[in-house]
Amino acid sequence: MSPHKNEKVHPYIPNSAPETKVKMLEEIGVKSIDELYADIPESLRFKRELNLPEPLSSEYALKRHIEKILSKNQTCKENTSFLGGGCWQHYVPAICDEINQRSEFLTAYAGEPYEDHGRFQALFEYQSLMAELLDMDVVNVPTYDWCQAASTSIRMAVRITGCNRVLISDTVSPERVSAIKNYCEPIVTVQIVNHNPKTGLMDLEDLESKMSSGTACIYFENPSYLGFIESQGQSISDIAHENGALSVVGVDPTSLGVIIPPSNYGADITCGDIQGLGMHMNYGGGLAGFIATRDEKEFVMEFPSRLFGITKTAVEGEYGFGDVAYERTSFAGREEGKEFVGTAAALWGITAGVYLALMGPEGMQELGKTIMQKSQYAMKKLSEIEGVKAPFFDSPHFKEFTVDFNGTGMTIKDINKFLLDDRIFGGKDLSTEFPELENCALYCVTEMHTKEDMDHLVQAVKTCITQRGQHS
């Protein structure tokens, strides 16, 4: 017997063992596996072998190979990062990782509410915990991310009102606007509402002039993509409602311990991203979107997502769970269903539930307060540097803020290059996204940043400007 007899038996493929194969082929009544492909015409058969790298058959070799590639990455842990703009560095409690790497949750999928009772309960609880944070009665099983949550919220508003024109604030993330426009095209027309150049807040006159009886909704974000807080939420919602339109608001859930939720200033639909609630950034892979509404039939029936509800079972006192109004989904109705539903980001929903259960009311308050304090400290200290102004807009901010470097005579690109050499990831360059913000950057400060981190940034910016002065 050859020592390499089982060379082709792969540990992930039990029935590649030759004896088993023979037994199974006999049972089926064919001589070779190839016979099983009889339905695939010869003309469509792939004639050569796949040209892929030689396999790394030992687990050790595989690890070595991948770790070597990954070692080329420089992380936000090894450096000090001030990047935000749609993905944020927050502290991830150890228990969040402990739970979402459990085989039971990690490898479950679409089981029934019997054998997957835990999945249903964990996601029902996620919906319920978010509902408290948002002060709304209905929250969905997560969708892909904020782009999708905003897009779907807008399409829901279109169906609820029967109107196909929507208004969007021009301070929404350009990436999100791009996704929304693609998702709306060609059914829904998107029109942009301007902001006040001094405060960043929505220009209410512009809003009123663009609002009409054909408007389905106004969509804005709070805090905005540029970090300032939109304090006219109630006025915006009122203008929408007076015109028969809905108020749809995107919100950063990490702000809701200290800032009122959109439902408290008239929002009919609230959406956003839960990445900040216990998910690592994962190069953008930690995103997951939420949508929330009041518990009214006309809203609930327009959700495309799964909505898990609590119910009873045949045994007195036992909780059961199931899909609420399943018939509205594309699983039930294909193109007659509401938009579409599929695999999105459920594991991150379970994790956000763990996060909120750990944080509790006080934790969320402390988180919000700490972020407010630290970001204000960073703005104050940066503004003390000659030629630097933070924030650009004259409004209170949360977590993120614009830093205007115009007075330094340097570009953001040059500044960030200098900072990178000092192991600092400077803020996102806004020059191309917002013409008025040329040489401005979007900085993000969370509970993760220490005074030392921020002082380091300030010192590095000072040095950068001084050196530039010496060279010019």
Place this chain on the structure above:
Amino acid sequence: MNPRIHFHQAKWDEPIVFELSTKGERGILIGKVEKEIEELVGDGISVLPENMIRKNPPALPEISQMRVLKHYLRLSQQCLGADFNVDIGQGTCTMKYSPKVNEGLSRSGKVCELHPLQDESTVQGALEIMYRLGTFLEEISGMDTFTFQPGGGSSAILAMASIIRAFNDCNGNSKKDEIITTIFSHPSDAAAAAVKGYKVITLYPNEDGFVEVEALEKAVSNRTAGLLITNPEDTGIFNPLIAEFTKIVHDHGGLCGYDQANANGILGITRSREAGFDLCFFNLHKTFSAPHGCGGPAVGALGVKKELVHYLPVPIVGYDGEKYSLNYELPKTVGKVRGFYGVFPAILKAYAWIMSLGGEGLKEAANVAVLNNNYILKKVKEIRGASAPYAEGRHRIEQVRYSWDELTRETGVTTEDVTCRMADFGFHLWSSHHPWVVPQPFTIEPTESYSKEEIDEYIAGLKRVVEEAYTNPEKVKNAPYNSVVHKIDHSTLDDPEKWAITWRSYVKKYKISP
């Protein structure tokens, strides 16, 4: 072989998380800001306009750390992931093994502590993995360029429909307003096309289980924007006429998008390019082994031929021989379909899976998935009351849509009843996507991951339930008994007065004292 007749799933009778709250308990602390910061900026909150300050904290539960941990660990034990059961009863979903070594690698700080807006020079490793996986999928499909941006299969279908629309608009074909699909393609092939404003035409199979050329010819016209189709379809039947289909659609100026969410039976056997497709996508959480995570996070990796590269969502990953970069210069791009570049941990796991198997290993995975499936087909057809509609006497690719129609007619036991009773033996069995063209359907897809012995155990479970159905149908109809919970009352879930989608809503509607 017998099923596990003494099985009982974990049942903790665990309360809802809000019921665990004790005033004053804390699960985690944030830590105070430094004194100097507080001295400089004060409480941080008073800069807010009075009307924006939240006066009442959110009514979240107050629970100590270990109790939170215990709660979620108990809930986790009340799930049957692929790591626990013989997870072959969830057809169309490719519940294969997700190797632990790959999961471990994805949890490295070098992966999870990356911000998507970092300077490209600091993420060369991440970009290299994305680029290389792109080249692998190009080889596997014959497409020219891939993006990983779509967050799942349905998102990839939406992206395909968006590209088809943008392509037609750019070529002055805005009147093309119909998408053709088949009833055994995924529901989202129809639904996501409708989101993009398309009228959907759905074709039905003949008795051999595939749509005939005549049916397509009747449906196709100069209004045809494109074809979105799965092959093999949910029945596991491969439509041998597929190259004719794509030719006919092309002849009418349409594009052809291949839903390869599940391509597990045909890796290295047949490709998208040779069948004439312009676009295709693979679910990395199905065929390429990334775990399903209770339903995501996930990736629908979307590939196109070079004629369509300019329409892809931005950015795509480029490589100049020295450096990897993100390329936003796609003049006709449909824009974004998801934030940033996709779920990187899933991309990494798919890359690692392919690297562990190589080309030959991928083909072996497909071969064994097909071997397993046809073995099960043989065994299920021997079970009284079960049948495999369509394509009598022929082999199937990676899955089969079966029917309990005869069982239901003879015993009154339905597919739903069988799924409930299977849970009592530690198995999951899924009915199937709607509409139920196959009456009382169930779909089994074994993948390559389960041993013959495990498969035999599953078959023994099915046999046992059927035996009960013929001897004591009430036993099956009142199941489950040994699962986590008992027969669920679904009546409240469709009634707006009674449904409760959150705990606060339940407390209000059912007047529970908090």
